[in-house]
Amino acid sequence: MKAYRASLLWFAPPGEAPARALYEPDGLLVVGPDARGTQVVQAIGAWSVVAPQYPQVPVEHLPGRIIAPGFVDLHVHFPQTNVIGSPADGLLPWLENYTFPEEKRFAAPEYSAQAATFFIAELLRNGVTTALAFATSHTESVNALFAAAQAERMRLVTGLCLMDRHAPADLLNQCAAAGTSTGAKDATEQSLLDSEALIRQWHGKDRLGYAITPRFAPTSTDAQLRGAGELAAKYPEVWIQSHVAENKAEIAWARELFPESRSYLATYADFGLMRKKAIYAHCIHFDDDDRQLMRETGAAAAISPTSNLFLGSGFFDYAGADRVGFRYGLASDVGGGTSFSPFHTMLGAYYVGREGQTKAGLSLSPQALWWQHTAGAAQALGLDGTDGQAAVGNLLPGCEADFVVLNPQATPLLARKTALANHLDELLFSMIVLGDDRLIEKTVISQAMV
Ligand code: GUN
Numbered sequence: 001m002k003a004y005r006a007s008l009l010w011f012a013p014p015g016e017a018p019a020r021a022l023y024e025p026d027g028l029l030v031v032g033p034d035a036r037g038t039q040v041v042q043a044i045g046a047w048s049v050v051a052p053q054y055p056q057v058p059v060e061h062l063p064g065r066i067i068a069p070g071f072v073d074l075h076v077h078f079p080q081t082n083v084i085g086s087p088a089d090g091l092l093p094w095l096e097n098y099t100f101p102e103e104k105r106f107a108a109p110e111y112s113a114q115a116a117t118f119f120i121a122e123l124l125r126n127g128v129t130t131a132l133a134f135a136t137s138h139t140e141s142v143n144a145l146f147a148a149a150q151a152e153r154m155r156l157v158t159g160l161c162l163m164d165r166h167a168p169a170d171l172l173n174q175c176a177a178a179g180t181s182t183g184a185k186d187a188t189e190q191s192l193l194d195s196e197a198l199i200r201q202w203h204g205k206d207r208l209g210y211a212i213t214p215r216f217a218p219t220s221t222d223a224q225l226r227g228a229g230e231l232a233a234k235y236p237e238v239w240i241q242s243h244v245a246e247n248k249a250e251i252a253w254a255r256e257l258f259p260e261s262r263s264y265l266a267t268y269a270d271f272g273l274m275r276k277k278a279i280y281a282h283c284i285h286f287d288d289d290d291r292q293l294m295r296e297t298g299a300a301a302a303i304s305p306t307s308n309l310f311l312g313s314g315f316f317d318y319a320g321a322d323r324v325g326f327r328y329g330l331a332s333d334v335g336g337g338t339s340f341s342p343f344h345t346m347l348g349a350y351y352v353g354r355e356g357q358t359k360a361g362l363s364l365s366p367q368a369l370w371w372q373h374t375a376g377a378a379q380a381l382g383l384d385g386t387d388g389q390a391a392v393g394n395l396l397p398g399c400e401a402d403f404v405v406l407n408p409q410a411t412p413l414l415a416r417k418t419a420l421a422n423h424l425d426e427l428l429f430s431m432i433v434l435g436d437d438r439l440i441e442k443t444v445i446s447q448a449m450v
Pocket residue numbers: 077091095099215216243246307333336
């Protein structure tokens with residue numbers, strides 16, 4: 001067991017008012033192994049109350065520091081680190097001119113390995129301790145990312161990007177290498193066999209999870225989407241991730257390719273790809289029937305404001321989402337997104353929420369923004385401790401002990417501004433607006449204690 005004395009930020013339990021932050025200026029966080037030997041939070045609260053209950057536990061004192069839950073990035077592309085800041089008229093030319101050429105390079109295991117090591121280090125440096133990530137359509141990239149995350153004990157979910165049409169030939173899923181006999185008839189079938197083999201190899205190993213990953217409906221044939229849905233039915237415990245309703249030209253294309261479905265989103269439901277633990281990036285251009293479908297199926301949206309602003313995709317409709325009531329959380333969407341920093345993403349979400357304010361009279365509170373990138377994103381992933389799953393994104397007793405140590409004096413301006421805060425919302429808002437990787441003094445990952 002170990003304890004940390006610092007200011008503490010965490011969130012009310014799921015089921016209570018979701019965005020309510022709890023704050024203890026002089027707190028004690030006690031961590032220790034659970035029955036499985038995973039390091040979890042044992043106790044949290046005021047130092048004066050908790051310390052007497054754990055007299056034998058060594059305490060690390062961090063005066064002037066704030067301990068907060070590790071951030072959860074609900075949607076990020078590991079092969080797109082080098083794509084950040086690539087300008088284009090919109091999503092489709094951006095994919096064609098920058099993203100697909102870069103992703104081709106991940107066929108090479110050495111290229112994938114060095115990119116994965118950098119990517120995991122960059123997430124941790126920015127305080128992200130759980131991520132749902134895209135890899136490329138090459139199995140090498142998936143293995144490289146899982147291996148890099150495993151080495152750091154990071155909680156990471158990824159999967160083979162399924163793409164069997166409408167992309168450059170060397171980026172489509174490939175048939176098995178000559179000389180190997182897998183029984184696959186074609187590249188589509190091979191991509192599904194490869195996905196299943198990767199599920200068996202990685203899902204549930206240490207802190208890793210698998211996500212069935214059709215890139216988006218336009219780059220998959222009916223057969224591939226159908227196969228992905230069948231795989232999802234066979235493995236109900238794995239995640240599903242894709243993109244939807246991000247950009248007007250993308251939507252028109254998806255509607256042309258799948259005219260029988262009621263909407264672009266409904267295409268995924270029609271192939272059995274909507275359920276709990278299914279995370280759809282963007283979800284911007286929705287109608288209320290789409291919102292209802294999200295709610296009924298338990299799927300969740302990954303809101304990616306810096307990406308949506310950078311690519312000119314549009315503004316997520318918070319008021320619409322809350323009116324109908326479906327789950328969502330925040331995501332960097334690097335490399336459409338412009339930053340690995342959760343502070344930049346939270347600030348982007350604030351701007352997006354302000355856009356909606358003119359329609360709905362709604363402005364996102366700093367507590368709500370922070371929740372969307374921690375406990376809210378964990379809830380969207382099904383990692384909030386309900387349904388017998390692990391809990392991350394919070395520091396309630398039982399949560400895995402992933403946290404960040406924030407230094408509010410990290411820059412002269414942060415020091416000046418945070419010292420003026422009269423209450424919690426002012427403190428959190430100062431950090432959201434002025435913060436970046438410099439605010440993260442340390443990222444601590446839950447250790448295996450056996
Ligand atoms: N839609 C399909 N692929 C992508 C991608 O890589 N990034 C974004 N932002 N949208 C997508």
